[in-house]
Amino acid sequence: MPTAMEVFQSDITTLQVDALVNAANSSLLGGGGVDGAIHRAAGPQLLAECRLLKGCEVGKAKITQAYQLPAKFVIHTVGPVWRGGNHQEAALLASCYQESLKLARRYRIKSIAFPAISCGVYGYPIDQAAVVAIQTVQLFLRSWETKLEIVYFVCFDKLVFNVYRKILGSLT
Numbered sequence: 001m002p003t004a005m006e007v008f009q010s011d012i013t014t015l016q017v018d019a020l021v022n023a024a025n026s027s028l029l030g031g032g033g034v035d036g037a038i039h040r041a042a043g044p045q046l047l048a049e050c051r052l053l054k055g056c057e058v059g060k061a062k063i064t065q066a067y068q069l070p071a072k073f074v075i076h077t078v079g080p081v082w083r084g085g086n087h088q089e090a091a092l093l094a095s096c097y098q099e100s101l102k103l104a105r106r107y108r109i110k111s112i113a114f115p116a117i118s119c120g121v122y123g124y125p126i127d128q129a130a131v132v133a134i135q136t137v138q139l140f141l142r143s144w145e146t147k148l149e150i151v152y153f154v155c156f157d158k159l160v161f162n163v164y165r166k167i168l169g170s171l172t
């Protein structure tokens with residue numbers, strides 16, 4: 001069975017998936033946006049485990065338990081800050097998706113939910129970020145054997161949702 005890709009509009013913290021991905025900052029000690037929402041919903045034990053990880057580089061990913069979240073794991077990845085597009089932003093963003101999926105593969109994860117990494121405070125243009133996200137996930141799934149049954153792209157707002165839906169729709 002090929003892995004399905006689905007887009008929907010939701011608060012990622014409410015999802016019952018094996019892993020949800022956090023668009024973290026390199027300290028891994030919490031922040032605003034989706035990061036803040038994940039830490040609030042998971043409770044203080046998540047921050048305690050994150051402290052042990054000693055941060056994370058841009059484009060890399062680390063995994064923790066999910067504590068009070070309905071998910072089983074949180075995969076923390078650090079997206080690039082948008083600096084005009086000529087500073088390896090696309091390669092670094094693609095790497096976030098690849099490294100997260102490598103962890104998902106290693107942990108035999110069946111369902112994973114990604115937020116729109118870098119598209120909030122980090123300022124990555126959503127139309128470009130969504131293409132990177134979808135193409136990178138698609139290529140990974142074609143290249144590697146995984147246990148993944150479904151990959152969700154979770155959009156917090158309607159605008160982001162519409163962009164993803166259009167791009168995913170153009171593939172089928």
Ligand code: ADP
Nearest residue numbers: 011012023033034037116118119120121122156
């Ligand atoms: P970054 O610093 O990587 O830009 P942000 O958290 O600021 O990360 O934003 C990334 C994306 O996550 C944005 O599109 C934002 O609207 C979205 N977002 C914020 N809160 C949530 C949430 N609870 N669930 C899903 N997506 C969210």
